[in-house]
Amino acid sequence: MKRGVVACLLFGLAFSAAYPADDRLFSFQLPLENTSATVTDLSWLNHKPAGVRGPVRVGQDGHLYAGDERLRFMGVNFTYRSAIPEHRDAEKIAARLARFGVNIVRFHLMDANWGGECIFDPAYPGTRRLNPTSLDKLDYLVSELKKNGIYSNINLLTGRNFRSADGLDVSIDSMDWKAKQTPAMFDPTMIELQKEYARLLLDRVNPYTGLRYTEDPAIAVVELVNEHGLIHAWLGGSVDALPNYYGEELRAKWNSYLHSHYASQAVLADAWQMQSEPGPEMLINGDFSAGWANWNPEQHENARIQTAVTAEGPGDTPSGRITVTSIGSQNWYVQLNQGGLPVSTGTVYTLKFWARADRNKTITVDIGQAHDPWSGLGFRRSLSLTTQWQEFSFPLTLTGSDSNARVNFGQMCDQLATYWFAGCSLKQGGSIGLFPDESLDNDSIRLFTLNQAPERTNRARQDWMSFLWDTEKIYWTNLRDYLREALGVKALLAGTIVGTSTPNLMNLFDLIDSHSYWQHPSFSGGDWGPNWWIRNSSMVGETDGGTLSALAMKRIAGKPFSVSEYNHAFPNSFGSEALYFLSAYGCLQDWDALYAYTYADGTLNWSEDRQSGYFDVQHDPGKMISLAQSALIFRRGGVEPARQLVAASLSADREKELLVSAGSWRLVDASDVGMSRVAALKYRTALIPEGGAFPVDAVAPFPIPLNPVTGYHADNGQITWDPARRLLLVDSARTKGLIGYPSEQFIASLGNVGFQPKSSLQGWFTLFMTLVRGRSFYEGARSILLSTHGLVQNTGMTWLYYDSRTPAGFPPPAGANLILGQWGTGPVQAEGVEAAFVLPCRPNRVRVFALDSTGARKAQVPVTEVSGRSRFEISAAYQTLWYEIEIDEPRRRSR
Numbered sequence: 001m002k003r004g005v006v007a008c009l010l011f012g013l014a015f016s017a018a019y020p021a022d023d024r025l026f027s028f029q030l031p032l033e034n035t036s037a038t039v040t041d042l043s044w045l046n047h048k049p050a051g052v053r054g055p056v057r058v059g060q061d062g063h064l065y066a067g068d069e070r071l072r073f074m075g076v077n078f079t080y081r082s083a084i085p086e087h088r089d090a091e092k093i094a095a096r097l098a099r100f101g102v103n104i105v106r107f108h109l110m111d112a113n114w115g116g117e118c119i120f121d122p123a124y125p126g127t128r129r130l131n132p133t134s135l136d137k138l139d140y141l142v143s144e145l146k147k148n149g150i151y152s153n154i155n156l157l158t159g160r161n162f163r164s165a166d167g168l169d170v171s172i173d174s175m176d177w178k179a180k181q182t183p184a185m186f187d188p189t190m191i192e193l194q195k196e197y198a199r200l201l202l203d204r205v206n207p208y209t210g211l212r213y214t215e216d217p218a219i220a221v222v223e224l225v226n227e228h229g230l231i232h233a234w235l236g237g238s239v240d241a242l243p244n245y246y247g248e249e250l251r252a253k254w255n256s257y258l259h260s261h262y263a264s265q266a267v268l269a270d271a272w273q274m275q276s277e278p279g280p281e282m283l284i285n286g287d288f289s290a291g292w293a294n295w296n297p298e299q300h301e302n303a304r305i306q307t308a309v310t311a312e313g314p315g316d317t318p319s320g321r322i323t324v325t326s327i328g329s330q331n332w333y334v335q336l337n338q339g340g341l342p343v344s345t346g347t348v349y350t351l352k353f354w355a356r357a358d359r360n361k362t363i364t365v366d367i368g369q370a371h372d373p374w375s376g377l378g379f380r381r382s383l384s385l386t387t388q389w390q391e392f393s394f395p396l397t398l399t400g401s402d403s404n405a406r407v408n409f410g411q412m413c414d415q416l417a418t419y420w421f422a423g424c425s426l427k428q429g430g431s432i433g434l435f436p437d438e439s440l441d442n443d444s445i446r447l448f449t450l451n452q453a454p455e456r457t458n459r460a461r462q463d464w465m466s467f468l469w470d471t472e473k474i475y476w477t478n479l480r481d482y483l484r485e486a487l488g489v490k491a492l493l494a495g496t497i498v499g500t501s502t503p504n505l506m507n508l509f510d511l512i513d514s515h516s517y518w519q520h521p522s523f524s525g526g527d528w529g530p531n532w533w534i535r536n537s538s539m540v541g542e543t544d545g546g547t548l549s550a551l552a553m554k555r556i557a558g559k560p561f562s563v564s565e566y567n568h569a570f571p572n573s574f575g576s577e578a579l580y581f582l583s584a585y586g587c588l589q590d591w592d593a594l595y596a597y598t599y600a601d602g603t604l605n606w607s608e609d610r611q612s613g614y615f616d617v618q619h620d621p622g623k624m625i626s627l628a629q630s631a632l633i634f635r636r637g638g639v640e641p642a643r644q645l646v647a648a649s650l651s652a653d654r655e656k657e658l659l660v661s662a663g664s665w666r667l668v669d670a671s672d673v674g675m676s677r678v679a680a681l682k683y684r685t686a687l688i689p690e691g692g693a694f695p696v697d698a699v700a701p702f703p704i705p706l707n708p709v710t711g712y713h714a715d716n717g718q719i720t721w722d723p724a725r726r727l728l729l730v731d732s733a734r735t736k737g738l739i740g741y742p743s744e745q746f747i748a749s750l751g752n753v754g755f756q757p758k759s760s761l762q763g764w765f766t767l768f769m770t771l772v773r774g775r776s777f778y779e780g781a782r783s784i785l786l787s788t789h790g791l792v793q794n795t796g797m798t799w800l801y802y803d804s805r806t807p808a809g810f811p812p813p814a815g816a817n818l819i820l821g822q823w824g825t826g827p828v829q830a831e832g833v834e835a836a837f838v839l840p841c842r843p844n845r846v847r848v849f850a851l852d853s854t855g856a857r858k859a860q861v862p863v864t865e866v867s868g869r870s871r872f873e874i875s876a877a878y879q880t881l882w883y884e885i886e887i888d889e890p891r892r893r894s895r
Contacts, residue, residue, distance in 0.1 A: 024761055024790070026879040027827035028621040029609045030853050032092050034099060039772055039783055039884045040855030042101035042628055045635055046149025050103070051217030055490045056151065058510055062558040064492075064592045073151070073220070073593035074583075074631040075104035076617065077565065080159070081116050082600035083107045084137040089606050094144035097599070100624060101631025104151040104220060106564055106595055110138070111197070112159025112177070114602075119201075126165030128193070130200050136207075142218070143208035151220035153564070153595075154213065154491075156198055157181060158226040166193055171243035181225065182233040183246040185475045186253065195482050198222075203487050214489045223494045223564070224479050227515065229501035229667075230472040231465065236664035240449045247447060255443040257467045265440040272460040273433035274348050274397070282341055283407065286353075286424035288318040295320060298335040301817075302803040303328035303413050313422030314354055314389045323418040329524070329533050329802045329817045334413040336421065339370030339406035343377065343398055345458060350430035351407065352393045354422040357385040363411045363419070367398060370406035377405055378661050379454040385419070395430035396454040399461070399661035414524065432457055458660065465659045469652075472501065476508050494562070498554035502659070502667050504652045507556055507689040511592070514554045515565035516547040519572050521614050533802035533817045534614075538574035538764055539581060540740040541726045543706060545681050548585045552680030553669035555589065556687050557647055557695055565597035569614040571797065571820055573812050576622030576789035577739045577766045583630035584730050584737070587639035588714055589684055594634055596627055610826035611794055621830050621853075622792040625881050629787050632770040638735035643715050644683040647698035648673045652690040674701040681712035681721055730768070733776035737768035753777055754838035758873075760790045761811040765833050769885070777840075784885035786848075788874055790831030794824030832876025839870040845888040846870040850878035857884065 034041075047053060053067035064071040076097065085093060097105070110119045111127070119138070121129040142152050161177040164170045168189060172180060184190040202213040202222070213219055233239055242250065262268040284294040291309045297320075299305045304326035313319035324334055343349070351365070366380035378399030383392060407426055412419060432455055438445050448456060448464045456464070476495050483489045492510040495501060499514055506512055518539045524531045539546040547566070555561040563586070568578035579596060586594050600606075601616045608619060617623035632638060648670045658668045670687045671677055679685050682704065688694055706712070711722030718732040730737035731750040738748050738755050741764050748755040757765040766789035773783035791811060798821035799808040808818055839846055848861035861883065863872045874883060 024831050024876045025793070025829040026832060026876065027609070028830045028853055028879070028881055029827055030621055030624050032096060032607050034096065034854050036854050036856050038851070038855030039785055040628060040851065040882065041099045042631055043095075043098035043148065045101050045631065046098055046103050048147065048149040049218065050146045050149050050151045055217040056220040056492060058492065058560055062560060063590070064560050072635045072637075073104040073562070073595075074101055074627070074634050075106060075153070075564075075593065075595040076102055076627070077106045077108045077595055077598035078600060079598045080109045080112050080114065080602040081118060081604060082598075082602055083110045083141070084117060084119070084134045085141060085604060085606070086137065087140050089604075090137070090141040090144045093606065094141070094148045094150060097145070097150055098148040100628045101635065102150060102627070103635070104153055104593065104595070105145055105599075106153040106155065106223075107138070108155050108226065108598070109159040110155070111157070113161055114159075126163045127160055128166055128196065139206040139208050142206060146209060146216075146218040151218050153221040153223060154202070154219060155223045155226055156201070157184065157194055157224060160197070162190060162193065169243070169245040171245045174243060178228075179238050179241065181228045182230065182238045183242065183249070185228075185230045185233075186250055186471055187246060191475065191478060194479065198483060199487060202489060214487050217490070219491045221494055221511070222483060222489055222491045223496070223513070224476070225496040227497055227500045229496060229505070230475070231468045231502065231659055231662075231667060232500040232664050234450065234468055235662060235667075237450050239447065240451070251445075251447050252443070253471060254447060254467055255440065255445050257470070258440055258445055258463070261463065262440060268440050269434055272457050274457050275431040275433075276348050276429045278350065278430070279428035282426045282428070283338055283424055286426075288313075288320045288422065292320065294338055296337050296339065297322055298337070300333040301328045301330070302326060303333035305334055312420060317422055319354075319420045319422035321418060321420050322412065324412060324416050327413050327416065327803075329522070331411045331414045335408055335410045337370070337406045337408035339404060341370070341405045341407065341426065342403050343367065343405045344401040345398055347428055348395060348397055348430045348432050349426060349428055350393065350395050351379075351426050352391065353424040354389050354391050355383060355385055355409075356387060356389045356420050358387060358418040360387075361385045361415070361417055361419070363409060365392075366408050366410065367396075367405055368408060369402050370404045375400070376661070377402060381451055381454070389422075391423075394455065395432045397432060397457055398454075399458065433460065461660050462657065466656050469502070469505070469656050469659065473505055473508070476501075476505055480508060492560075497564075498669065499666055502655050503554065503556055503650055503669065503687050504655050504689050507559065511560040511562055512554065512556045513562045513564050514551055515597070516551050516563065517566070518547050518568040518578065521569055533819050534569065534572055535815070536572055536574070536799075536812050536818045537815050538577060538726070538740065539568065540577070540721075540728050541723050543723045544677050545712075545721070548581060549677035549680040552585075552589055552685045553671045553675060553677060554687075555591070555685060556689055557692060557698075560592035561589070562593035562595075563591065564593070564595045566595065567597050567615050567617075570611050570616075570620065571793065571799075571818075573762065573791040573793070574764060574814075575620070576626055576792060579623070579626040579630040580633075580737060580739060580766060580768055581728070583634040584639050584719055584735070585680070586634050587637055588642050588716070588719055589680065590641035594630070596623065608826065609828055610824070611792070611828055612823070619828055620792055621828060621881055622789050625787050626766075626789070629768050629770050629785060632772065632785065633735050636734065638770060639718050639730060639732045640716050642682065642684045645686060645695060645698040646675065646679050646683045646701055647686045647688050647695060648675045648701050649688040649692075649694065650690075670701075676701060676704045678704050678706065678712060681719075682715050733778060734771040735768070736777065739766045740764065751777060752840035756836040757833070758836060759834040761831055762791060762814065764814075765790065765835065767833075767835055769837075774887075781887050782889070784887070786837070786874075786883040786885055787881055788833050788835060788883070789881060790833045792828060792830050795827060795829055796822055797824035798822045830881055832874075832879060832881075834873070834875040836871060836873045838866065839885070839887070841870055841887060841890075842868060843870045845890065847886045848872045849884045849886070850874070850880045851882050851884055852880065855882070
């Protein structure tokens with residue numbers, strides 16, 4: 001970027017004062033019905049009908065194709081009952097999506113029954129009969145999408161609430177709907193029910209297309225399960241909570257697995273058992289006789305504690321007392337720990353301590369790193385404290401070694417309470433392995449619980465993880481083969497996301513998928529309850545690439561890569577940046593499909609002008625306009641792929657080893673085998689799975705330091721992410737863009753185009769220009785779509801600080817945990833930011849138009865000449881978020 005004298009002369013140095021907040025905000029409702037011929041109608045991007053070129057296939061290069069043409073999907077989700085609209089609405093919705101450049105819809109949670117119409121017939125108990133009325137609506141929407149060149153992605157097991165009326169054990173009725181997906185991965189009856197559902201849904205003729213879903217080329221993808229896997233379930237505690245019927249079923253499979261690997265009980269005991277004599281004490285001042293010396297009581301954010309060492313321990317011994325006087329938004333904000341402990345794998349330790357509370361409370365104790373990134377080392381236990389002193393003793397092994405580990409008591413910040421700790425001890429030594437009541441001879445080896453896993457040796461834990469991996473593989477292979485061979489499904493098959501399953505398991509399928517959210521709403525006291533908050537921040541200041549670098553770690557070489565759920569959730573006041581980030585880096589990484597989550601999250605009110613949920617994008621003018629721009633960017637390759645591929649190998653055996661210390665929602669990916677996440681900000685990245693050949697054009701991972709001055713430059717020169725200055729710049733032949741917090745008088749010289757952000761409510765901008773007609777910005781540009789974004793809110797929306805519930809003011813502060821005092825009413829309001837732009841041609845060739853909500857021209861923007869170039873300014877006065885730039889061909893000189 002250049003910020004010299006020339007750029008200053010082009011733009012001038014006059015900066016207007018900020019407008020009052022109410023002058024910057026205006027209603028900008030994008031209509032459901034719109035047939036006007038405008039520059040914002042992107043339906044020409046779609047070949048019609050969808051599937052006209054044959055089934056979507058995977059080419060030899062690992063990308064998606066329709067016929068001989070490379071196919072990139074820009075999509076949205078339809079969630080729950082939004083997937084089954086009335087016929088009259090389906091026609092309008094399909095046409096609207098095509099205008100915004102959408103060419104695929106993911107049908108998600110159709111099998112959920114949360115009140116209102118769903119895919120199952122309410123006249124029958126259980127979930128084995130489909131609702132004819134719902135099927136008719138689904139069929140019609142699929143056919144209307146197809147007419148408009150929009151493909152379909154059909155999800156199977158997403159929200160189904162299995163019941164005993166389906167022929168299952170009665171204990172299934174006591175389980176949460178999501179937890180039921182765990183036995184669904186190993187119980188034969190539940191697996192057959194899933195096959196039955198797939199047959200009923202897919203192996204039938206859509207009367208509006210005349211084709212079976214199994215053979216319709218407009219059905220691009222069938223996805224088996226949403227965000228689940230058996231390993232994921234165990235790491236999340238779901239296996240521990242199985243009813244006895246399903247727990248015993250899984251335990252029988254576990255014992256059978258052990259029989260196939262160990263000849264006898266004696267051989268198993270020899271492999272699993274570890275025993276050693278106690279060593280010296282590792283904790284210093286574990287008995288608190290020297291007060292708080294070597295102990296670290298922690299309070300974070302707004303959490304507050306009072307500490308004291310008193311003679312209140314067992315037998316009037318010293319004890320450390322922590323009283324929580326003010327809670328925070330996260331339960332970990334109050335902790336007590338001692339660090340500086342050298343620990344290693346392959347060693348038995350024994351941890352002992354006394355603890356109590358002034359009421360019944362559940363807290364945790366763990367051993368993990370005492371330094372960034374604060375990772376766990378394989379031991380974590382829940383502690384059920386009472387008002388009476390209890391002694392706890394845990395023999396344990398660790399899954400990682402570290403020279404600076406810590407024992408940490410945590411999860412103490414959800415309630416005003418007092419805790420006491422005494423007699424803390426950590427020593428090498430102890431006995432660990434089989435429990436006294438376990439024997440392979442009588443098939444009595446227990447299921448490993450998450451809480452008790454550290455009391456098993458690493459060899460035993462490795463066996464357990466291999467069992468879960470193998471059991472999960474059987475499930476995926478079984479369902480995949482049924483869909484492909486028995487039903488004859490021609491669509492591409494996806495399992496679930498890499499994150500809740502593993503790269504090598506998902507490599508069993510045609511394409512690889514993942515999900516990500518920036519600042520997803522957080523909940524206290526249960527998911528999706530009323531006690532929620534959101535961290536109000538832009539991703540542009542993240543030093544590790546945020547969601548995008550994490551996604552890039554999950555791609556598998558030679559397979560199409562999809563991100564089927566993505567959002568920067570409402571009411572984050574920076575949410576309009578989401579799809580620009582995703583499409584720019586999706587191009588750089590050469591991914592194949594991107595989806596906003598979600599177009600409609602269960603609503604049937606298609607014309608409402610109010611944002612009513614965290615994820616709906618249909619009523620958010622910032623998200624919808626960014627969807628159109630992102631379709632232009634991503635589907636046409638508006639940013640070129642990075643030149644260099646960086647690849648890391650991950651065998652199945654190595655994957656299983658790494659799973660022992662994995663987390664429930666991030667199992668294993670390239671960052672576990674040497675890949676720096678920020679590599680994805682410069683290069684293409686991929687994993688090489690079991691049996692895969694290392695690409696000839698790839699290099700192995702290598703260290704990538706952050707340049708504190710310039711940030712991360714993509715190796716093709718088209719994206720620069722500077723987290724220190726909180727700026728993202730995109731500069732390609734077809735796309736110019738800026739996201740972030742430019743300093744006063746900042747000017748971005750993006751090739752031959754200049755951007756000067758001038759004023760906004762938050763000091764934050766998202767500004768993008770995308771070529772609609774013409775070869776490039778450098779040659780033959782004829783039509784350009786400009787979009788400009790600030791915050792978006794409902795009318796009358798108010799923000800509160802989460803911790804104090806006090807007013808947060810307006811605009812909502814960045815970096816704070818916020819909730820809404822009032823969600824507000826319609827209409828949705830958008831901010832008009834102030835900025836200036838310079839184009840590399842004379843003003844007599846340039847016309848700039850402010851567009852109304854239909855995309856029609858409503859006002860012409862003055863264009864002036866500065867040093868032989870065209871300059872124009874935009875502001876809230878135009879009450880729009882998008883502009884059309886029309887450039888005439890240069891006049892030829894006559895001879």
